Every structure is written in structure tokens, then in C-alpha cells.
Amino acid sequence: MLDKTANDFTIQARITGGGTAPMQNWRLPNETDPLSDVLLGSPAHLKHLATSSLSRKHLREDPCDIQVAQGQHAEMVSAYEHFGVTVHMHRPEPELPMQVYARDSSVMTPYGAIITAMSQWWRRGENYAAIRTYERLGIPIYDMVTAGTFEGGDFNVIEEGCVLIGCGGARTNEAGARQVAGWFEDEGWEVKLAFIDEYYVHIDLMVVPIAEKLTAVCTDCTDPWIVDWLKGKGHEIIDVPFRDTMNLGCNVMSLGNGRVIAPERSKTLVEALRARGFEVAAIDTAEISKTGGGIHCMAQSLRRG
Numbered sequence: 067m068l069d070k071t072a073n074d075f076t077i078q079a080r081i082t083g084g085g086t087a088p089m090q091n092w093r094l095p096n097e098t099d100p101l102s103d104v105l106l107g108s109p110a111h112l113k114h115l116a117t118s119s120l121s122r123k124h125l126r127e128d129p130c131d132i133q134v135a136q137g138q139h140a141e142m143v144s145a146y147e148h149f150g151v152t153v154h155m156h157r158p159e160p161e162l163p164m165q166v167y168a169r170d171s172s173v174m175t176p177y178g179a180i181i182t183a184m185s186q187w188w189r190r191g192e193n194y195a196a197i198r199t200y201e202r203l204g205i206p207i208y209d210m211v212t213a214g215t216f217e218g219g220d221f222n223v224i225e226e227g228c229v230l231i232g233c234g235g236a237r238t239n240e241a242g243a244r245q246v247a248g249w250f251e252d253e254g255w256e257v258k259l260a261f262i263d264e265y266y267v268h269i270d271l272m273v274v275p276i277a278e279k280l281t282a283v284c285t286d287c288t289d290p291w292i293v294d295w296l297k298g299k300g301h302e303i304i305d306v307p308f309r310d311t312m313n314l315g316c317n318v319m320s321l322g323n324g325r326v327i328a329p330e331r332s333k334t335l336v337e338a339l340r341a342r343g344f345e346v347a348a349i350d351t352a353e354i355s356k357t358g359g360g361i362h363c364m365a366q367s368l369r370r371g
């Protein structure tokens with residue numbers, strides 16, 4: 067069943083060479099304007115798998131209690147609803163153990179959604195499920211990654227018309243990164259590639275937009291040129307400690323208008339935000355994050371502003 071509002075769905079909205087028109091119904095100029103619609107994944111079929119060094123360590127030492135994780139996800143959904151954000155969900159599929167990480171299987175852009183190309187076989191079905199979701203929501207597909215692998219946590223919109231693309235090799239590989247980079251260069255964007263170590267999984271582990279010209283960064287693991295580049299654009303940096311970052315403490319979601327959803331145990335960042343006057347919904351995500359992702363990884367902005 068399609069949603070009543072469905073009308074704009076198409077399988078390839080991208081104009082070759084650039085000049086694709088931004089969507090009218092689903093504005094998404096950046097990742098810091100007020101969020102009105104978010105896409106999440108259900109934790110109904112969540113499994114704790116050895117997907118990365120981070121999730122493997124927890125699996126070995128203290129595996130995720132799935133029921134507790136599901137309760138934490140429900141708290142996160144409540145936080146979005148509390149702030150008046152409309153929550154859209156992928157339809158849960160039992161074959162998709164990582165569908166909760168809605169950041170990765172697609173990327174919403176001002177021109178429609180990119181369907182990514184997940185690296186790990188147990189996540190590839192999420193790409194097909196995402197196509198069905200966008201059809202149901204009536205959101206055009208901008209294009210699909212075909213040249214290599216690409217995961218949405220590596221598409222990091224720094225500000226309007228400017229994206230930092232993470233490339234760790236194991237998840238987003240260089241061929242996938244360069245294909246997406248080329249599309250956005252053609253659209254007239256400033257695009258930078260960040261070659262990261264695969265240990266960090268995606269760039270949104272360490273660099274996350276908070277508000278206009280304000281970015282959370284783990285400077286201990288982020289290449290200095292990225293910090294200098296952000297500062298050169300006039301961004302203030304909130305430095306998130308390395309240990310907190312490895313616990314997904316930098317991986318927060320900006321709701322715009324001075325509101326942020328963040329993990330409560332990321333104390334340095336939560337305090338820094340509150341000191342600047344932000345309203346922070348500090349929620350417990352410790353259990354669910356053992357499976358390798360955080361609040362930003364679990365959310366795909368659909369509409370802002």
C-alpha cells in the first residue's frame with residue numbers, strides 16, 4: 067500500500083551531468099535545520115553480529131540484551147515524538163538483522179534518496195527494502211550506487227552544498243565513494259573524501275553536525291586537515307573524547323532549533339551542548355550500541371526546515 071501522499075516516486079531522478087531539481091515536498095537543505103520527518107528502522111529482528119571491531123569486542127565480552135536494546139530504541143522513538151518529529155519506519159523484515167541502522171541503506175539528499183550498496187552480505191537486503199520504503203513514502207530515488215560499495219554513514223553533509231564522504235575501504239570503498247562524489251560535484255557541491263581506517267566503520271562515528279557552523283568532532287581520531295577545513299569554514303568544534311567516541315558518544319542527532327538527541331553517557335558532549343543552551347534529550351543507548359552503531363546511525367533525516 068502506498069501512502070496517500072505518494073506522488074513523486076521515480077527510480078532515477080538524477081540528471082546526468084548535474085542540474086537535478088531539488089524536491090519540493092521533501093526539503094532537506096542540510097543536516098541542521100529543524101527536523102520534521104525522520105526515517106528509522108525497527109529493532110524487532112535485531113541480532114548482535116560481529117560486524118566490526120567495535121561490535122565484535124562487545125559480542126565477546128558482554129553481548130547485547132536484545133530486549134533491553136529494543137526498550138532503548140522505543141525511548142529514542144519517544145524522544146523524536148516528544149520534539150514533534152514525525153517518525154517513518156522501514157517495514158521490519160526478519161531477514162534483516164541490522165535494519166535498525168537506517169542511516170546506511172539509503173541517503174536522503176535535496177534531490178531524493180540515494181540507494182546505497184551495503185558491503186556486508188547480511189545488510190544487502192536493506193537496500194531493496196529501502197527502495198520499497200521510498201516508493202511507499204512517495205520520495206524519488208535520486209540514484210543507486212553501482213560502481214562499488216557505499217554506506218550512508220559515510221555521506222556527511224557538513225552544510226548546504228557541502229559533503230564529506232568517508233571511505234574506509236571495508237564499508238564504503240573508493241569506487242563507490244568516487245561515484246557518489248562525482249554526482250554531487252556535477253550538482254555543484256563541494257565534496258571532500260575522507261580516507262579513514264576501517265576500524266572506525268563510518269565517518270559519522272567521528273564527525274557529526276550539531277547546528278549551523280557547529281560540529282562535534284573527535285579530534286583524536288579525525289585527520290587534522292578535516293578539523294582545519296571545518297574551522298576554515300567558520301565551524302566551531304566541540305571535541306568529543308576518544309573513549310566516548312568509541313562508545314558512539316559523538317554519534318548524535320541534530321533536530322535543529324537548538325535541540326539534540328544524544329547518549330546520556332557521552333557526558334562531555336552533553337555538558338558542552340547544555341552549556342551552550344541546547345536542549346538535549348539524553349537517552350540510554352548503551353545496550354543497543356553494543357551492536358555497533360549509535361543515534362545518528364539509526365536515523366535518516368527525511369525533511370528539514
Ligand SMILES: NC(=O)NCCC[C@H](N)C(=O)O
Binds near residue numbers: 169360
Ligand atoms: N552509520 C553507522 O555507523 N552505522 C552503524 C552500523 C552498525 C552495524 N552493526 C554495522 O556494522 O553495519
